[in-house]
Amino acid sequence: MITKAIIPVAGWGTRRLPITKVVEKSMLPVGNRPLVDYSVQDLIRAGVKDIYMVVSNVEPCQVRAFYRDNLALNLYLRERGKEDKLEKAKTKPDDVRIHYIAQDPSGKYGTAVPIAMAVEEFKINEPVLVFMGDDFIWNPGGETAAETLVKTSSDGERAAILGVEIDPSEVDKYGVFEVQDGNLIRVVEKPTVETAPSNLINVSKYVMTPDLLQRIVKYVEENDFGPTDQEYVVTDPIDEYIREGGEMRVATAAGEYLDGGSVEGWVHANNVVCGN
DSSP states (O other): OOOEEEEEOOSOOGGGTTGGGTSOGGGOEETTEEHHHHHHHHHHHTTOOEEEEEEESSSSOHHHHHHSOOHHHHHHHHHTTOGGGHHHHOOSOTTOEEEEEEEOTTSSOSTHHHHHHHHHHHTOOSOEEEEOSSEEEEOTTSOOHHHHHHHHTTTTTSEEEEEEEOOGGGGGGSEEEEEETTEEEEEEESOOTTTOSOSEEEEEEEEEOHHHHHHHHHHHHHOOOOTTSOOOOTHHHHHHHHHTTOOEEEEEOSSEEEEOSSHHHHHHHHHHHHTO
16 A cells, blocks of 8 residues: 655745745645645545655645644634534644655756655655645546556556546647556657647656655756756656656546646646536
């Protein structure tokens, strides 16, 4: 059973300025919950007990505040006879632990960096789920993205990656999967409609094995990209892992992919969630 997950939530969220000057991107509200909490609750439903969040080193950290008990609020609710609100104010079960590591936004940049940081800091040597903090799969009452990935990976025996089917006319905006016999061959970035290997796009949700995690650590440690050079993208060590014989199973998401990274995506996510 997979009981650990990594969620990167650092970064300035520059696409969402000026609001992200004062509100962390992962804390932008969708309905009555922040973006990141949809992934957190999905992971908890799949059996995760330890969540490793890579947060910004800028204080105060809103993510930390959201997931710890607010004793003053709890006292207020009890004193005012609003005990029925206490459950809503509780943001995670007592048996779920969230661990934090701060990432300097001015340091190495890219999706591989926070994963490598968490693996090194917490000595992770078992299969983990990796979700980004600003998007989620909306499938109320159905199988969550985390449950789909765990099943596809045979409870972590193999690496797995989640894809979402989109209209083929829109594939040139995304990383698109090339799949053979249920395994990922490669991710083709922003192909033309005519050359796209499928209409299944990458939404950066994974099950990663210990071997793959160590490759990501090595990739970040051994490369020295400058601040204006390429990012440390996690698909680079994934491609290497596959080229050298590693297997990554492809799962297809059940539900709708909602992305809060853009204003349009965030508005749509609110319309979808609040309309159900």
